[in-house]
Amino acid sequence: LDYNTHWVAKRLSGIGFTVVGASMVPDDKGEIVEAVRRALSKADLVIITGGLGPTPGDVTIEALAEALNQNLILNEEALRMVERRYMDLYELGHVREPGAGGERAKMALLPEGGKPVFNEVGVAPGVVVKKNGKLIVALPGVPSEMMYLLEKVIPLLEKPEAMYQSVEDFIDEGDESLVALALKEVMNELPDVFIKTYPSGFGGKVRMKVIASTKARGREDAEAKLRKAITLLKEKVAKRKAEAPS
Amino acid sequence: LDYNTHWVAKRLSGIGFTVVGASMVPDDKGEIVEAVRRALSKADLVIITGGLGPTPGDVTIEALAEALNQNLILNEEALRMVERRYMDLYELGHVREPGAGGERAKMALLPEGGKPVFNEVGVAPGVVVKKNGKLIVALPGVPSEMMYLLEKVIPLLEKPEAMYQSVEDFIDEGDESLVALALKEVMNELPDVFIKTYPSGFGGKVRMKVIASTKARGREDAEAKLRKAITLLKEKVAKRKAEAPS
Incomplete structure (x- = not known):
């Protein structure tokens, strides 16, 4: 339930960020939209975990785009990342097909202006979006992937002045x-x-x-x-x- | 940070409740009011932990009364519970004075219509309030007290039909x-x-x-x-x- 929350809160407060709140909501687009908007009204940095995969329950990125009033577009850089990971997995014999077609392409749909972060532990890229001076980061829900991508994202964060x-x-x-x-x-x-x-x-x-x-x-x-x-x-x-x- | 959330979610889902969300907010009255109202809009049962003590940072019960638009009143039953606990602690030599005066009386202030739940692990009683068919339960933040009072409150909960x-x-x-x-x-x-x-x-x-x-x-x-x-x-x-x- 809340391993990821605990990890992110501890890691970020350890480098000087103040955690002003945390929410857990179900895999429901409307609830995620609401939670992201609420978080943006309280904080300059919002970290979301989970729901980046190809299954129907994975609605985080759609919800993020809606919360920011931005379009969801196929991001070419993200698509190459997904392709690269499926090629790796195909060569290792872990999936039957390479490529980023079908349901897999969903993981390359990002809110317009969003930047993908390469996920070499799993497949789904992390997503970083800047809007109105605020930063929103979406990380996968699998703890090993979340922890790996969080470390890649931390150097991109502006440290709070005070x-x-x-x-x-x-x-x-x-x-x-x-x-x-x-x-x-x-x-x-x-x-x-x-x-x-x-x-x-x-x-x-x-x-x-x-x-x-x-x-x-x-x-x-x-x-x-x-x-x-x-x-x-x-x-x-x-x-x-x-x-x-x- | 979230031991209590995890415990409550696991204990209640184990007996058939569906956890529809969880939030952590700072010790700030306005934020607690907002979180309680939001929770009441999503769920029939709301459990709050922490902030029941005598220190200035303990504002949960005030916030709860505000969220429910109810007055905060001195509850005689709660006052006797606080008195009884301080008498026990006095006799054990753990506090220098018995009685429930001064800052201690704060723990007997409940939203009108609220019922106190005797806390024989700590001092601050738990609080149960019914409103518009919904149940709100406030438990102490110290895990041993929270766990003890949660077990006392569970028999009072109406199990969900489906x-x-x-x-x-x-x-x-x-x-x-x-x-x-x-x-x-x-x-x-x-x-x-x-x-x-x-x-x-x-x-x-x-x-x-x-x-x-x-x-x-x-x-x-x-x-x-x-x-x-x-x-x-x-x-x-x-x-x-x-x-x-x-």
């Missing part, structure tokens, strides 16, 4: 409701810092995991700011602890 | 494009059967995994119909194979 930087820390306090009050004050005092706490359970030794993040150009500045925020949080928690009955 | 039944099979054919044509014919002949094929890779021994599903009241009828569909698919694939140059 990236989210985050630091992790721990507070030796298991009562999230006590931390909550302190957290509210810190986030009011430092509005550009976002802090989320995660209790690891309950028990005398339970600590609160603190993840603080902020948008910044460089890692050093961000870390200094985030360390300050966490120190402030710890002070406020300690103060509340001291005030609470023991 | 459930999707599916069978799996394999075709000894590695060329998805050849299968695609046969598949199109089968799905035209049997419009209430949905079939999806998944190639396991490339190679002489590669088989195509076939998953066929249909909506039906009973398992036997469905299986007979699906077996027939797969047999038809196999015949059509064999015919195309025989016609293809070798």
Whole structure:
């Protein structure tokens, strides 16, 4: 169900992108169109996985063209890629016929202006489309093909100018409701810092995991700011602890 | 990121529910409102996880009330649940104060008409709301709490009358494009059967995994119909194979 989502989110956030959302929808053209449009309204980069193959259920590229109000056209470069892959597979004895005719040609239909990305793990090319300053990337659903093509696409992505930087820390306090009050004050005092706490359970030794993040150009500045925020949080928690009955 | 989504989808589809979609959105009230409304437009049952705690980032219940156009009110039953949990935790020495005051009371604010579900793994009660024949369930984000409360909620769910039944099979054919044509014919002949094929890779021994599903009241009828569909698919694939140059 969601291996691909997890992989893409982790890989891209690891190089500084902020994942603002993810959706899984059925193999239904209307639902994919809706999901792509919604994603484009939230993000500058949209990655879609699955539905690039030759079977009737593979409707992603049709849906993508519709979502972008673009025509679906036979892309000659994509057609050569599909032909090349079927020739390889034919020579290896894995398919009975070479060529990109019949249902196979469907994999060379791209939204106008789209660029194919050669898929030498599978057959269906990845598709990259630029529109209104946004980038949409369609990758195959088979994980090995998706991972391979994602690596080929990453160098094409414009890195975000200001990236989210985050630091992790721990507070030796298991009562999230006590931390909550302190957290509210810190986030009011430092509005550009976002802090989320995660209790690891309950028990005398339970600590609160603190993840603080902020948008910044460089890692050093961000870390200094985030360390300050966490120190402030710890002070406020300690103060509340001291005030609470023991 | 998506452990909870995966768990809920698998657990519910295992008892006959059809998962029609999933979304992950940031801890942002507006985005949660939008996602809940969208989900309600697609499904009869909506499960939300995360954001039930006392910290400022926990905005799920507020968002849920807004999505349903309902007021957020202090639910006395929920308040007693929160009090009971903090008394337990106090007696265990895990928090410094009992009671459900201050930030803790936030966990007892429910959409009007909502029912709390006692959370004896964590503190924040789960929330079940019925509206216009639809059921919305909010569960905590900590996996152990989510799993525990999901099991308590499942007996409350109305099972769908007609459930999707599916069978799996394999075709000894590695060329998805050849299968695609046969598949199109089968799905035209049997419009209430949905079939999806998944190639396991490339190679002489590669088989195509076939998953066929249909909506039906009973398992036997469905299986007979699906077996027939797969047999038809196999015949059509064999015919195309025989016609293809070798």
